Amino acid sequence: MPAPTLYSQLANHYLHAIEAGTLRCGDRMPSVRTLMERHTVSLSTALQACRHLESRGVLEARPRSGYFVRPRQQAALAPMKEPGAALPDPAQYVGIHQRVSAIIAKSQQSPVAINLAGACGAPELYPTEALQTAMIRALRGNPGLLGRPGPPTPNGDPGFRAAIAKNALWARVTLSADEIIVTHGCIEALNLALRAVTQPGDVVAVESPTFFGLLQILESLGLRALEIPSSPQTGISLEALELAAQSYNDIKAVVVVPNLQNPLGSVMPDRHKEDLVHWCEAQRIPLIEDDTYSALGDADTPLSALKAWDRTGNVIHCASLHKTLAPGMRLGWISAGKWHARVEMLKYAQSRSNESLPQIAVAEFMASGAYERHLRRLRTSLRRQREQVSAAIASYFPAGTRLSQPPGGLALWVEMPGKRSSESLFHAALQAGIRIAPGLMFSNSKRFDHYLRISCGSLYSRELEQGIRKLAGLVEALPHTD
Amino acid sequence: MPAPTLYSQLANHYLHAIEAGTLRCGDRMPSVRTLMERHTVSLSTALQACRHLESRGVLEARPRSGYFVRPRQQAALAPMKEPGAALPDPAQYVGIHQRVSAIIAKSQQSPVAINLAGACGAPELYPTEALQTAMIRALRGNPGLLGRPGPPTPNGDPGFRAAIAKNALWARVTLSADEIIVTHGCIEALNLALRAVTQPGDVVAVESPTFFGLLQILESLGLRALEIPSSPQTGISLEALELAAQSYNDIKAVVVVPNLQNPLGSVMPDRHKEDLVHWCEAQRIPLIEDDTYSALGDADTPLSALKAWDRTGNVIHCASLHKTLAPGMRLGWISAGKWHARVEMLKYAQSRSNESLPQIAVAEFMASGAYERHLRRLRTSLRRQREQVSAAIASYFPAGTRLSQPPGGLALWVEMPGKRSSESLFHAALQAGIRIAPGLMFSNSKRFDHYLRISCGSLYSRELEQGIRKLAGLVEALPHTD
Ligand SMILES: Cc1ncc(COP(=O)(O)O)c(C=O)c1O
Ligand SMILES: Cc1ncc(COP(=O)(O)O)c(C=O)c1O
Numbered sequence: 001m002p003a004p005t006l007y008s009q010l011a012n013h014y015l016h017a018i019e020a021g022t023l024r025c026g027d028r029m030p031s032v033r034t035l036m037e038r039h040t041v042s043l044s045t046a047l048q049a050c051r052h053l054e055s056r057g058v059l060e061a062r063p064r065s066g067y068f069v070r071p072r073q074q075a076a077l078a079p080m081k082e083p084g085a086a087l088p089d090p091a092q093y094v095g096i097h098q099r100v101s102a103i104i105a106k107s108q109q110s111p112v113a114i115n116l117a118g119a120c121g122a123p124e125l126y127p128t129e130a131l132q133t134a135m136i137r138a139l140r141g142n143p144g145l146l147g148r149p150g151p152p153t154p155n156g157d158p159g160f161r162a163a164i165a166k167n168a169l170w171a172r173v174t175l176s177a178d179e180i181i182v183t184h185g186c187i188e189a190l191n192l193a194l195r196a197v198t199q200p201g202d203v204v205a206v207e208s209p210t211f212f213g214l215l216q217i218l219e220s221l222g223l224r225a226l227e228i229p230s231s232p233q234t235g236i237s238l239e240a241l242e243l244a245a246q247s248y249n250d251i252k253a254v255v256v257v258p259n260l261q262n263p264l265g266s267v268m269p270d271r272h273k274e275d276l277v278h279w280c281e282a283q284r285i286p287l288i289e290d291d292t293y294s295a296l297g298d299a300d301t302p303l304s305a306l307k308a309w310d311r312t313g314n315v316i317h318c319a320s321l322h323k324t325l326a327p328g329m330r331l332g333w334i335s336a337g338k339w340h341a342r343v344e345m346l347k348y349a350q351s352r353s354n355e356s357l358p359q360i361a362v363a364e365f366m367a368s369g370a371y372e373r374h375l376r377r378l379r380t381s382l383r384r385q386r387e388q389v390s391a392a393i394a395s396y397f398p399a400g401t402r403l404s405q406p407p408g409g410l411a412l413w414v415e416m417p418g419k420r421s422s423e424s425l426f427h428a429a430l431q432a433g434i435r436i437a438p439g440l441m442f443s444n445s446k447r448f449d450h451y452l453r454i455s456c457g458s459l460y461s462r463e464l465e466q467g468i469r470k471l472a473g474l475v476e477a478l479p480h481t482d
Numbered sequence: 483m484p485a486p487t488l489y490s491q492l493a494n495h496y497l498h499a500i501e502a503g504t505l506r507c508g509d510r511m512p513s514v515r516t517l518m519e520r521h522t523v524s525l526s527t528a529l530q531a532c533r534h535l536e537s538r539g540v541l542e543a544r545p546r547s548g549y550f551v552r553p554r555q556q557a558a559l560a561p562m563k564e565p566g567a568a569l570p571d572p573a574q575y576v577g578i579h580q581r582v583s584a585i586i587a588k589s590q591q592s593p594v595a596i597n598l599a600g601a602c603g604a605p606e607l608y609p610t611e612a613l614q615t616a617m618i619r620a621l622r623g624n625p626g627l628l629g630r631p632g633p634p635t636p637n638g639d640p641g642f643r644a645a646i647a648k649n650a651l652w653a654r655v656t657l658s659a660d661e662i663i664v665t666h667g668c669i670e671a672l673n674l675a676l677r678a679v680t681q682p683g684d685v686v687a688v689e690s691p692t693f694f695g696l697l698q699i700l701e702s703l704g705l706r707a708l709e710i711p712s713s714p715q716t717g718i719s720l721e722a723l724e725l726a727a728q729s730y731n732d733i734k735a736v737v738v739v740p741n742l743q744n745p746l747g748s749v750m751p752d753r754h755k756e757d758l759v760h761w762c763e764a765q766r767i768p769l770i771e772d773d774t775y776s777a778l779g780d781a782d783t784p785l786s787a788l789k790a791w792d793r794t795g796n797v798i799h800c801a802s803l804h805k806t807l808a809p810g811m812r813l814g815w816i817s818a819g820k821w822h823a824r825v826e827m828l829k830y831a832q833s834r835s836n837e838s839l840p841q842i843a844v845a846e847f848m849a850s851g852a853y854e855r856h857l858r859r860l861r862t863s864l865r866r867q868r869e870q871v872s873a874a875i876a877s878y879f880p881a882g883t884r885l886s887q888p889p890g891g892l893a894l895w896v897e898m899p900g901k902r903s904s905e906s907l908f909h910a911a912l913q914a915g916i917r918i919a920p921g922l923m924f925s926n927s928k929r930f931d932h933y934l935r936i937s938c939g940s941l942y943s944r945e946l947e948q949g950i951r952k953l954a955g956l957v958e959a960l961p962h963t964d
Contacts, residue, residue, distance in 0.1 A: 097827050108636070123629030131628045132621045135839075139614045146613045146810035147605030154590070184666060184833040191832050195702075200682060213831070220677075220831035328628035330837050345579050349695070349702035350673050351666040351833065355812050357617075358837075 007048035010039060014049070018058060018069055025395060026465050029059055029067035071391035071465075078402045080264075080415065083208075083229035083237065091203040091226035091248060094219035094444050100212045103441060106430065113433040114458075114467030119262065119410060120327040121457040125381055127365075127374045131326055134361040142360065150353035155344060156182030156333070157359035163366040164333055171294055172308035173317065179335045181347055182354045186292050189318035189334035190217055192346050194253060196316070196339040197286040198223055202252035205244060205285075207236045209413075209442035209451070211262040214255060214290070225444055226251065232404050232413060235266040238275055245283060253286045259303040260293035263413045263442050263453040265406020267303060277309040284314075286339070291319040295375055297408035298383045313337030321362065323410065324375065329358045382410060388460040389468065396472030400482070412454045418480025422452045428474045434467050489530035492521060496531070500540060500551055507877060508947055511541055511549035552873065560884045562746075562897065565690075565711035565719065573685040573708040573730060576701035576926050582694045585908065585923060595915040596940075596949030601744065601892060602809040603939040607863055609847075609856045613808055616843040624842065632835035637826060638664030638815070639841035645848040646815055653776055654790035655799065661817045663829055664836045668774050671800035671816035672699055674828050676735060678798070678821040679768040680705055684734035687726060687767075689718045691895075691924035691933070693744040696737060696772070707926055708733065714886050714895060717748040720757055727765060735768045741785040742775035745895045745924050745935040747888020749785060759791040766796075768821070773801040777857055779890035780865045795819030803844065805892065806857065811840045864892060870942040871950065878954035882964070894936045900962025904934045910956045916949050 004012070017023045030038065035046035050067050053059040059067040107117060139145065151157040161177035168175045183189040190213075198204060200222030206214060208227030218225050226248060229240045236256050245251055256276070258268040268276070280287040287306060294303040307317040316339060320332030331354070336343040347353075365371060389412060393403055400417030416422070422438035429436050439451030458464055486494070499505045512520065517528040532549050535541040541549040589599060621627065633639040643659035650657045665671040672695075680686060682704030688696060690709030700707050708730060711722045718738050727733055738758070740750040750758070762769040769788060776785040789799040798821060802814030813836070818825040829835075847853060871894060875885055882899025898904070904920035911918050921933030940946055 097831070101827060101830075104636075118631075120631055121629075123626040126629035128626050128629040132625070135621055135628070136618055139617055143614070144605040144610050146617070146808050147608035147610040149600075149602055149804070149809040154586075184836075187831070188833040199704075216827070216831040220828050222681075322631070326628050327631040328837060328839065330834065345583065345698070346702050348583075349579070349669070349698040351670040352812065354666075355810060355840075357810065 006041060007045045007052060010035070010041060010045060010049040011052045014053060015058060023069050025069050025071045025392065026462055027069045028065070029053075029069065031066050071395035078400070080232035080402050080404050080413065082231050082233075083240075089208075089227050089445055091224040092444060093222070094215045094225045096212060096215040096441075096444055097219050100216060100441050103426065103438065107435050110430045110435075111433065112430070112435045114464060115435045116454045116458075116467070116471070117435040117437040118455045118457050120323050121378065121382065121410060122459050123327070124459060125378055125457070126326060127370065128328075130370055131329075131361065131365060134365045135357065138357055138361040138364065142356075145356060145360075151356040151359065154348065154353050156180065156354060157356050157363060159363035159367075160359035161333075163363045167366065167371070168305070168307075170302040171291065171305040173305050175335055179340065180333050181336070181340075181344060182359060183332040183334055183347065184330040184351060184354060185322050185332040186290060186318050186320035187213060187217070187332070188347075188351070189320070189332045190214065190255070190288065190290060191221070192334055192343045192350070193288045193316040193318055193336065193339075194218070194221055194223065194255075195346050196336060196342045197288075198252045203248050203250055205241060205251050205254045207256055207261060207264075208445075209263055209439065209448045211257065211290070212441040215444060227443060227445065230261070230264060230266065232264045232266055234272060235261055235264070235268040236276070238272060238279065241276075242279070245285075251283075251285050253288055254280055255288040255290065256306070257290045257292065258294075258306050259291065260296055260406055260409035262293070263411055263437070263439075263451075265404045265409050265411060265413060267297070267407055270304060273304065273306050274309045277306055277315060281312055281314045286316060287314055288316045289318065291317060292323055293409050295324045296379060296382060296410065298379060299407065303408075307335065310337060316343075324378070325362070325371065329362070330354075331358055331362060379408065382408070382456065385458070385460050386412065386456040389454060389456045389464075392465050392468040393454065393472070396469045398472070398476050401475075410455060410457045412456060414452050414454055416450050416452070416475055416478070416480075418482040419450045420475060420478040420480045421449050423449060424478055425452065425474060428478070429471055432470055432474065434471050436471070488523060489527045489534060492517070492523060492527060492531040493534045496535060497540060505551050507551050507874065508944060509551045510547070511551065513548050560882070562714035562884050562886050562895065564713050564715075565722075571690075571709050571927055573706040574926060575704070576697045576707045578694060578697040578923070578926055579701050582698060582923050585920065588912065589917050592912045592917075593915065594912070594917045596946060597917045598936045598940075598949070598953070599917040599919045600937050600939050602805050603860065603864065603892060604941050605809070606941060607860055607939070608808060609852065610810075612852055613843065613847060616847045617839065620839055620843040620846065624838075627838055627842075630838075633838040633841065636830065636835050638662065638836060639838050639845060641845035641849075642841035643815075645845045649848065649853075650787070650789075652784040653773065653787040655787045657789075657817050661822065662815050663818070663822075663826060664841060665814040665816055665829065666812040666833060666836060667804050667814040668772060668800050668802035669695060669699070669814070670829075670833070671802070671814045672696065672737070672770065672772060673703070674816055674825045674832070675770045675798040675800055675818065675821075676700070676703055676705065676737075677828050678818060678824045679770075680734045685730050685732055687723060687733050687736045689738055689743060689746075690927075691745055691921065691930045693739065693772070694923040697926060709925060709927065712743070712746060712748065714746045714748055716754060717743055717746070717750040718758070720754060720761065723758075724761070727767075733765075733767050735770055736762055737770040737772065738788070739772045739774065740776075740788050741773065742778055742888055742891035744775070745893055745919070745921075745933075747886045747891050747893060747895060749779070749889055752786060755786065755788050756791045759788055759797060763794055763796045768798060769796055770798045771800065773799060774805055775891050777806045778861060778864060778892065780861060781889065785890075789817065792819060798825075806860070807844070807853065811844070812836075813840055813844060861890065864890070864938065867940070867942050868894065868938040871936060871938045871946075874947050874950040875936065875954070878951045880954070880958050883957075892937060892939045894938060896934050896936055898932050898934070898957055898960070898962075900964040901932045902957060902960040902962045903931050905931060906960055907934065907956060910960070911953055914952055914956065916953050918953070
């Protein structure tokens with residue numbers, strides 16, 4: 001065995017320091033100049049040592065900042081499993097609210113240093129100054145606005161609806177402004193959609209796991225949820241849905257999040273989207289699309305909406321700007337196809353028209369092209385944050401952990417090895433000042449109790465990484481089967 | 483017969499001019515100086531003539547402005563009739579939406595010069611500049627607000643809820659801020675209240691006539707309305723309600739507007755309020771109170787809410803600032819007594835928390851005492867406008883017309899003589915550029931087709947008076963029975 005070269009000795013020295021935790025993930029490596037002075041080596045030896053560690057994935061070079069310690073990739077970190085049997089659970093009344101609200105209430109009572117539970121980005125990721133300016137301009141430009149009820153057209157401000165219609169083109173949806181009804185967020189849109197096509201007691205097919213807010217809506221409307229197995233990659237299983245429809249010939253609606261599903265992060269392939277739209281049409285089952293996240297895909301080619309394949313008005317499209325532009329505004333909308341008139345009446349009877357002011361401000365913002373620029377920046381930030389959080393999970397979580405790799409969006413879906421309970425983790429984490437969304441919020445069953453959703457919305461920082469490391473320690477310590 | 487005195491000759495001259503329409507209601511009488519010059523009479527003769535006309539109710543003196551022509555009081559203008567038989571119609575599913583939305587759609591398509599249909603005040607009656615300033619201050623004082631979801635406490639901004647709780651004391655209601663859930667207007671509050679205590683198919687007792695928005699909510703929720711005869715003076719007939727409860731032992735809620743009911747303008751006497759609260763409690767029927775208008779009473783002693791007599795949490799109190807402070811903001815709230823937790827869950831599932839911004843701005847406005855000052859001004863303006871509109875109706879509408887005399891609020895309820903149809907009037911008026919709210923919007927029956935609601939929210943003007951005069955002509959010309 002040849003004697004180790006000077007540069008590999010140097011590299012090994014730092015490798016040990018990193019493994020011992022003296023230098024930690026995210027720390028800056030001493031500068032090349034410092035290395036030269038401290039170890040009395042030449043520039044070329046110092047550089048070679050760094051490059052060697054870089055090539056082994058231990059360090060990363062950041063332009064103009066030097067080398068940094070990278071998160072350690074655990075060999076065992078595996079991609080998500082596909083759902084097993086294609087048979088859904090029996091349709092059941094949702095009893096999720098108690099569970100979810102207990103979790104939310106508990107979260108809110110406890111002081112948290114690290115919030116990994118939120119479903120939107122950090123305030124810094126949104127153009128709050130520009131929106132504030134637009135709001136002030138809308139206020140000044142429309143004196144008396146606060147003294148007049150609602151917008152001039154009852155379904156929403158005409159300029160805002162036109163801007164939304166124009167934006168829908170990105171997702172390959174052609175809508176006229178008249179087909180759009182402005183709502184208080186996507187949540188109100190989903191309520192209206194479900195109220196339009198169901199009665200209490202009806203069966204509604206949803207993805208499993210799915211956004212807990214949807215399960216709460218079903219519960220509050222007295223509907224029964226039929227949870228359809230869904231793939232972390234391709235979303236709802238059409239095969240499982242077809243099978244389910246054979247046992248339940250009374251499915252009254254299908255609700256899906258085709259793009260960057262919450263919590264899976266799945267994106268339905270276009271072929272699946274088309275098939276689902278046609279199948280629902282043929283079965284005469286209204287298809288409700290929750291399009292909250294499609295603008296948050298990593299790729300520059302936007303994700304297309306189910307509505308793009310709708311030729312008969314059977315798709316009810318629901319969306320909002322809550323995640324993409326302004327978490328502090330409740331601006332959503334619905335385009336209800338065949339049920340437009342019914343949804344219009346339900347919205348009017350439920351909460352009247354949304355206020356004009358935010359609509360006017362956002363319409364102006366959107367017309368300026370600032371929205372597209374903002375989205376490009378937001379997508380880049382979220383992608384980086386997702387990578388950073390993934391890397392931290394990869395380095396700290398126990399071997400056997402599985403992790404989603406969504407092509408966009410705000411969250412990761414994590415499966416803990418050894419059937420560890422996310423409910424136990426939730427309580428332990430909260431005690432440690434860390435908030436997470438335990439998997440059992442996302443289904444009426446307990447099937448996802450060994451999963452958790454980790455938000456990547458917060459700006460990545462040293463503390464965040466330490467939080468994930470601490471969380472990983474808690475995961476490790478949980479009772480488990482293997 | 484003695485020769486007419488000089489002053490009575492002069493007075494008669496002007497009386498003729500007024501009767502001929504040369505001088506019209508609201509016109510300024512020539513000044514005393516002009517009279518002296520034009521008719522070469524003494525100061526005392528000119529003054530005597532004016533005082534004579536004033537004592538006969540033809541002129542009115544306005545401090546520092548001189549004499550003005552008063553509206554001609556038609557002898558036949560009578561107060562409202564009490565409802566006849568104390569028996570309600572059979573409970574029925576409401577089918578009002580079609581009717582109401584056709585009327586609203588038609589109104590919105592037609593250009594209108596005179597709007598007598600609106601249910602809020604003119605923008606000039608609201609402190610829009612101060613609110614705008616408060617909004618801008620809230621935006622500037624809370625950077626990043628538009629980038630953060632919801633208020634820190636899920637049921638609404640803590641400062642706003644505290645301000646609302648403080649205000650509730652006026653209506654003799656003691657609430658803590660925690661008992662208040664902020665909603666998108668009173669409409670959303672009513673929805674939540676009804677969803678909390680009923681199932682589709684249930685029977686709900688309401689006043690007859692009542693606010694059409696309530697009937698639309700009942701319709702949209704699949705509820706059956708039991709319309710209880712109500713007095714234009716004292717509101718819902720408790721006798722009729724008790725009778726109705728004997729035929730319908732399954733009344734699942736009673737909804738009333740105890741103060742300044744829409745459209746009647748009735749105010750329940752405190753004794754009735756107390757009896758109703760106790761009766762509902764004893765019958766275990768949830769009592770839903772719509773308290774939209776109580777701050778708009780003429781008197782300085784505020785009208786008390788039903789909730790003031792609630793000792794068991796059986797009263798669900800719903801209210802909003804839409805009529806009293808800011809028609810351009812959707813700020814309402816609900817205090818749901820026993821059903822607090824259920825309403826909290828329904829609100830969360832239906833539309834999430836209201837945005838923070840308007841709540842922060844209004845909380846600041848309310849804390850400053852500006853709200854009370856504004857309300858005093860608003861009440862005075864509305865009282866004057868109501869008197870002016872009443873006077874115009876009194877002078878121009880056909881003999882036999884009956885008119886409500888509400889002790890506050892925004893509207894008058896008018897019964898046309900000879901069973902003239904308000905539906906026909908609605909169409910004829912719209913053609914003439916005048917919008918009214920026909921009586922048949924306010925009941926599921928056609929019982930109120932010969933009534934109309936006339937808004938007094940607009941600033942009184944020469945054109946408005948001419949509009950009422952024109953409307954009176956259309957009423958006169960309608961087919962009628964006598
Ligand atoms: C899939 C999905 N739909 C809807 C929402 C809520 O939408 P909004 O805030 O626009 O009401 C969320 C938020 O978490 C979500 O994940
Ligand atoms: C009795 C009554 N309740 C509620 C409302 C509507 O309230 P908001 O605009 O606060 O939703 C009205 C408006 O006309 C009303 O007359």
